[in-house]
Amino acid sequence: MAYVVPKESCSGKVLNVDFGKGNKALNIGGENCLPFLSFEGELPNRPVIAYEIQDIPPVDWPDTVQNAYKDVSGDPVTWAKYCQNELKAKAIALRLVSTHPDRDNHSAEDAAITIKDVLSAIEVPLIILGSNHIEKDATVLVAAAEAASGYNCIIGKAQEGNYKTIVAAALAHNHKLIAMSELDINLAKQLNILITQMGFDKEKLITDPMCSALGYGLEYTYSVMERIRLAGLMQNDATMQPPILGDVGMYVWKVKETVASESDVPEWGTLAERGVAWEAMTATGMIIAGTNLLIMRHPKAIETVEKTIAELI
Amino acid sequence: MALTGVQIFKFLPKTNCKKCGFPTCLAFAMALAQGKISLEKCPDVSEEAKKTLGEASAPPIRTFALGAGDNAVKLGGETVLFRHDKKFFNPCALAINIKDSLGDDELVENATWVATSELNRVGQKLRVDAISVEYASNNSAQYEKAVKLVAEKAPDAAIILNCKDAVAAEAAVKAIAARKPLIYAATNENADAMANIAKTHGVPLCASAQGLEALSALTEKLQGLGVNDIVLDSGAKTAKEIIEHNTQIRRSALKKGFKPLGFPVLNCVIREDSILEATIASVAIAKYASIVILSSIEKWKNLVLFTLRQNIYTDPQVPMQVEQKIYNIGEPTAESPLMITTNFSLTYFIVSGEIENSKVPSRLAVMDSEGLSVLTAWAAGKFTAAKIAQFIKDSGIEGQIKHKELIIPGQVAILSGALEDKLEGWKITVGPREANAIPTFLKGRVA
Numbered sequence: 040m041a042y043v044v045p046k047e048s049c050s051g052k053v054l055n056v057d058f059g060k061g062n063k064a065l066n067i068g069g070e071n072c073l074p075f076l077s078f079e080g081e082l083p084n085r086p087v088i089a090y091e092i093q094d095i096p097p098v099d100w101p102d103t104v105q106n107a108y109k110d111v112s113g114d115p116v117t118w119a120k121y122c123q124n125e126l127k128a129k130a131i132a133l134r135l136v137s138t139h140p141d142r143d144n145h146s147a148e149d150a151a152i153t154i155k156d157v158l159s160a161i162e163v164p165l166i167i168l169g170s171n172h173i174e175k176d177a178t179v180l181v182a183a184a185e186a187a188s189g190y191n192c193i194i195g196k197a198q199e200g201n202y203k204t205i206v207a208a209a210l211a212h213n214h215k216l217i218a219m220s221e222l223d224i225n226l227a228k229q230l231n232i233l234i235t236q237m238g239f240d241k242e243k244l245i246t247d248p249m250c251s252a253l254g255y256g257l258e259y260t261y262s263v264m265e266r267i268r269l270a271g272l273m274q275n276d277a278t279m280q281p282p283i284l285g286d287v288g289m290y291v292w293k294v295k296e297t298v299a300s301e302s303d304v305p306e307w308g309t310l311a312e313r314g315v316a317w318e319a320m321t322a323t324g325m326i327i328a329g330t331n332l333l334i335m336r337h338p339k340a341i342e343t344v345e346k347t348i349a350e351l352i
Numbered sequence: 353m354a355l356t357g358v359q360i361f362k363f364l365p366k367t368n369c370k371k372c373g374f375p376t377c378l379a380f381a382m383a384l385a386q387g388k389i390s391l392e393k394c395p396d397v398s399e400e401a402k403k404t405l406g407e408a409s410a411p412p413i414r415t416f417a418l419g420a421g422d423n424a425v426k427l428g429g430e431t432v433l434f435r436h437d438k439k440f441f442n443p444c445a446l447a448i449n450i451k452d453s454l455g456d457d458e459l460v461e462n463a464t465w466v467a468t469s470e471l472n473r474v475g476q477k478l479r480v481d482a483i484s485v486e487y488a489s490n491n492s493a494q495y496e497k498a499v500k501l502v503a504e505k506a507p508d509a510a511i512i513l514n515c516k517d518a519v520a521a522e523a524a525v526k527a528i529a530a531r532k533p534l535i536y537a538a539t540n541e542n543a544d545a546m547a548n549i550a551k552t553h554g555v556p557l558c559a560s561a562q563g564l565e566a567l568s569a570l571t572e573k574l575q576g577l578g579v580n581d582i583v584l585d586s587g588a589k590t591a592k593e594i595i596e597h598n599t600q601i602r603r604s605a606l607k608k609g610f611k612p613l614g615f616p617v618l619n620c621v622i623r624e625d626s627i628l629e630a631t632i633a634s635v636a637i638a639k640y641a642s643i644v645i646l647s648s649i650e651k652w653k654n655l656v657l658f659t660l661r662q663n664i665y666t667d668p669q670v671p672m673q674v675e676q677k678i679y680n681i682g683e684p685t686a687e688s689p690l691m692i693t694t695n696f697s698l699t700y701f702i703v704s705g706e707i708e709n710s711k712v713p714s715r716l717a718v719m720d721s722e723g724l725s726v727l728t729a730w731a732a733g734k735f736t737a738a739k740i741a742q743f744i745k746d747s748g749i750e751g752q753i754k755h756k757e758l759i760i761p762g763q764v765a766i767l768s769g770a771l772e773d774k775l776e777g778w779k780i781t782v783g784p785r786e787a788n789a790i791p792t793f794l795k796g797r798v799a
Contacts (some may be wrong), residue, residue, distance in 0.1 A: 040568070040572070040610065040611065041568075042564055042565045042569075042610070042613070043602070045600055045603040075591075075596070076595070076596060076599060077596070078596055078600075140792075141791060141795065165495060181757065234449075251698075253656065253659050253663065254473070254659040254662075256697070256698045256701055257660070257663045257664055258435070258663040258668070259698060261435075261663070261664070262435060262436040265435075266434075266436055267435055269434070293705060293708065297654065306651060307652060307655050308652035308653070308654070309652055310649050312626070312652045312653075313629065313652035313656070315627060316627050316630050316653065316656045319627055319630070319631050319635050320656050320660055323634045323635065324634060324660065324663075327595070327634075327635060327638050341630050343625070343631055344631065346625070346628050346631075347439050347591060350591035350592060350632065351590075352592065
């Protein structure tokens with residue numbers, strides 16, 4: 040029996056989204072085959088990893104990852120420059136944690152100042168994230184979109200409960216937008232439809248079907264992402280073709296495997312490797328399932344995933 | 353190719369005699385198609401049907417064991433390309449590679465670690481499954497000695513003989529024949545000799561070739577020589593080759609019924625950087641490997657690899673459940689709040705994660721609801737006032753806390769009245785509807 044390569048062709052294509060400006064601008068998506076199957080399609084852009092920084096010191100991060108930034112994380116501008124210049128970050132994700140009512144409850148105006156400072160200090164593209172407080176994000180991200188006008192940023196996350204004002208702001212200031220829903224392919228599809236019905240171009244959308252950490256629901260995220268990709272590529276479902284985001288760091292660096300000391304759980308081995316590996320493994324699972332854009336925290340985990348991507352393409 | 357129930361039905365007697373235990377021949381055919389029962393249960397099936405159905409019902413990917421005894425690992429038998437289509441059945445075996453040229457002490461140390469590597473995670477036992485002993489010494493006597501030593505010190509582990517020298521391989525197989533070691537590997541150069549050893553001693557054989565065309569030709573040759581339990585090594589080295597070769601192998605077997613590639617797959621992912629080795633292994637685990645060989649499995653690596661494998665091989669149709677009990681989060685005192693939720697693993701992970709985020713030491717009562725989430729469990733009558741009251745009474749928690757206050761999920765606020773009736777003396781407080789509001793809720797109570 041002669042062997043014949045079992046190729047499958049896709050009728051659909053992941054949308055190509057660019058962000059940032061000038062010669063540091065990036066493209067994600069654009070592939071017309073399942074992740075890394077280059078024998079049967081085109082994969083024009085490699086997955087991008089953005090370094091996560093916060094607008095206030097990351098006191099709630101575990102030591103393993105907090106220590107990696109201990110000299111720079113006191114100030115978001117210093118932190119952003121460190122990621123760009125020392126760690127060679129291709130993109131940076133600024134999370135406006137301070138605006139959360141339970142944290143420092145900083146105002147949307149305060150956030151706008153931080154964003155302007157960070158944008159004027161870096162050249163790589165910026166992703167601007169709210170504090171994941173539905174009501175507060177609706178005002179903070181509007182101010183953020185205005186502050187970043189002209190920079191072609193990615194802003195988010197727009198969710199079912201707050202998308203209207205955020206979509207309008209992204210539209211007005213010409214940004215890309217993250218649409219986030221909770222681990223359900225139908226909810227992801229529905230939100231994309233609602234957003235495009237407001238006149239927002241689907242070619243500026245990024246889908247976040249909600250990440251989960253290794254061992255804490257990774258299998259759900261993995262399968263939702265695979266199903267989104269299959270729907271977009273095989274069934275040519277236009278509402279399922281935006282690139283996918285995996286917001287990995289925030290889900291990983293709170294589970295007990297990245298926090299518990301070696302003396303508490305000797306059978307789990309060294310904490311530093313355990314934490315870094317937890318983030319790198321979660322991220323690898325996401326890119327295998329179809330993620331185009333990752334937000335991560337630990338430099339060593341990012342370096343490992345970059346090497347993995349280099350082997351995959 | 354697997355037949356559908358309707359296709360199988362055509363070959364059955366259609367008498368609906370019920371002797372097979374099913375009410376109709378069609379019901380029996382459906383069960384056959386799902387592999388739930390064997391054709392022999394039908395006493396009246398014709399010889400012709402047996403032949404046709406027997407061939408058709410051979411699984412597209414052959415199933416056999418790696419190793420022997422209770423801890424033998426079942427390989428192959430997969431039926432889908434994507435886990436959400438049904439499930440992945442037989443979790444990939446993780447193997448650590450040891451060179452026979454190491455000193456006895458180091459061999460013993462590695463083998464002993466494998467023997468004691470067992471961990472428990474969400475009710476499943478996780479351990480290093482196999483040891484690959486590499487023929488690095490180029491000395492047959494030393495190889496045999498190392499293989500015997502490793503096998504003795506890791507009595508439950510499967511053994512892989514990483515050796516292309518037929519003379520050395522045969523001596524090693526003879527030394528531990530009862531352990532049913534996997535010979536790795538037969539190549540174009542040694543195929544006849546290796547096939548003979550595998551056949552004589554009844555052990556599985558890994559076929560190793562560069563690329564899938566050469567590999568298909570090799571497995572056809574080995575089958576012609578009488579070897580049936582074959583493992584595939586396509587020579588994939590980079591992550592790209594692993595994902596492309598493994599995908600093509602599984603598609604060929606499942607969608608084309610291509611028998612020469614209808615076998616489990618082995619990937620060797622050895623890298624200098626241990627964390628990179630783990631991420632490359634995760635590519636292989638997610639994308640269809642049945643055996644992954646690594647150069648090292650430290651404790652942290654043991655945990656991450658097993659957890660990933662557990663995630664990928666979880667049945668998507670059966671919710672993962674956590675054990676029913678009252679979990680301490682932080683270090684709760686007798687005054688700390690007590691919350692309750694259901695035992696769907698995702699519910700538990702999210703709720704306990706948010707309680708941890710709040711930094712308020714608490715107790716979380718997790719009630720067995722057959723793995724359903726809060727609202728579904730309530731709708732299905734598995735998270736009712738009577739059942740919650742019984743669980744709280746039986747748990748003995750009353751003796752450990754000073755207050756008698758139970759915080760219930762906001763989704764089931766409706767239960768609070770009935771619960772106060774059934775849990776005499778208790779105060780029922782309605783918590784947030786969504787888990788992400790828990791930190792605000794708990795901190796607000798402390799303030």
